[in-house]
Amino acid sequence: MKILVLSQHWHPENGVHQRRWTWLSELLIEAGHEVTVTCPPAHDQRKIGLLSWLRSMGSLRKTVEFGPAGERIIRCLYLPAGTSLVLRAFNQGVVAGGMLLARLQNVKYFRNFKPDLVIGTVPAIPTALVTPTVAALFRSPYIIDLRDAWPDLLVARDKWNEGTGLKAGYASQIGALPMRVVSILLTRMMHFSYRHARGMIVTSQDLADDLQAKASHRGRELIITTIRNVFPPKTTYQACISPEGQPGVLNVLYAGTLGRAQKLGNALDAVKLAAERGVKVNLRFVGAGVARDELLRKITEEGITAEIHGRLPAQQLLKHYDWADTALVHLTNWEPLKRAIPSKTYELMASSIHITGVLDGEAADLIRELDGGHVVAPEDPEALASLWVELARHRELLQVSQSGKEWVERQRDEGTPRALFDFLKKIGFE
Structure with missing residues (x-):
């Protein structure tokens, strides 16, 4: 099976999301599937100047990279992101647009490529929104891999900057009513994406149960599975807490x-x-x-x-x-x-x-x-x-x-492979 993964972050970045998907890609490739990724160049933890950004844009259409699991990587358009929520959201939106344009940027690769399945991985909202469109362009089914409780987290948007010392920023200047309208639109668009997905993957059982209950309330059932972030650690460290210690x-x-x-x-x-x-x-x-x-x-x-x-x-x-x-x-x-x-x-x-x-x-x-x-x-x-x-x-x-x-080792070595491939069978893929 040919799988196209849409992601805002990938190797060589080293966050939770990247490590999770390197691990899942290894499982899929070892099972005989082919994994291709559309994602931006590594930039999340870097300050990128204008010239460096322009040079990186110029190289997007030149090569197909290979990741640590053997996955093919097609880089797409992005903007350097700042710390403000508005700038980060804008960058995520640009990356989502870049995912749509990737076929035009790398015509040579995509000319003969048609995925059997598209996977949109979501810490970033725009990925969930663009995944149905990318899948439709390929005439392929899609699934959503949801790491956090979106869109529910939008309800807490007024608290996002508490404890950071940051001003509310551009979002507060837009006004409460427009921001509420934007949140309602994003919520509806995300639910549309979930509703039309062939299935969903989440990272906690409580989130799976919550999504299933909401779907049942609307008169439908989700094909959903829980794959926890029990990816292999980068060290084999084992703690040895001494009962002796400085009192108090x-x-x-x-x-x-x-x-x-x-x-x-x-x-x-x-x-x-x-x-x-x-x-x-x-x-x-x-x-x-x-x-x-x-x-x-x-x-x-x-x-x-x-x-x-x-x-x-x-x-x-x-x-x-x-x-x-x-x-x-x-x-x-x-x-x-x-x-x-x-x-x-x-x-x-x-x-x-x-x-x-x-x-x-x-x-x-x-x-x-x-x-x-x-x-x-x-x-x-x-x-x-x-x-x-x-x-x-x-x-x-x-x-x-x-x-x-x-328990973690059993989940990693036995539970996750079984859950992943049982899920693929349920949505129609062996």
Whole structure:
């Protein structure tokens, strides 16, 4: 079977989405399928000048690249993205348009290429919107791979910049009513895309159940499967938490995105509250994101025992894992995030690292059920401080069972291949 994947991000970028799809591409190619990807050049973490951008545009139609799984990569049009939501949305829209134009940019490849199946992968809304059109041009069926609870997250749009220190920006200047109209239009367009898809893939069972319930309410059933982000880690690190430690001190590591959905100022507030109770929490952030400057401002002005390191390759994270007593997985309290499971959860379980989970829903349930750590509700710094005080004073609580590690490995090696190929059979592909 020939599969065309539409994605806003791909190798050599190294985010969750890229690693997920390198892994899934390997499974598909090993099963005898052919995978072709339409995506922009790597640019998400780069500042790109005008000349560099123009040169990259000039090379789009010259070559077909090959990715690490053996997939063919056709690069498409993009714009350098900034940190503002409007600029990022504009870039995503341009990339979606580039996906439509890819056949014209690389006529030689697409002249004899007709996919049996088109897959639109969605952290970015415009990919979901353009996928039906691309599939129609090829006269092929399509599926949607949905990572987050879109369009439900649009309901929280007024809170997106809270905790980042960023002004509301251009979106607020447009006005509340036009933005509401845009949100309604995007919601309807996404539901149209979902409704006409041959099937859907999601990353949490709660999200699958929610989508199925909404479809049933409209008198139809979805063919949907859950494929979690249990892709192979880049290291084989295994934690060894010592029951010995400095009394009244706890080292907490957050390695991930310093973004809107995390609202990590809550963790800084908890550090202060723990200090008032006689426990020193050393909080270390490793990562990048729009909230970095605001977190640094808060740390500096309020004298909080926390530090921020930049984004690091997996191998360079090991020394931070060795330093940490517990790793923080943190989301804010937006309702749709109850149906999200941060990918770091699985990586930490696989490495037997104790998790401090500040989240709700399925992710919280997994951490509890698999004895992967402890969980408190989002946006409750008092509860988080109380947990850290207890962990600092009773270090035996930092030991986790092997249940989480074993469960993740079963999901990766057995559950995912079975779910993926059973899903393809259900939508009519062997």
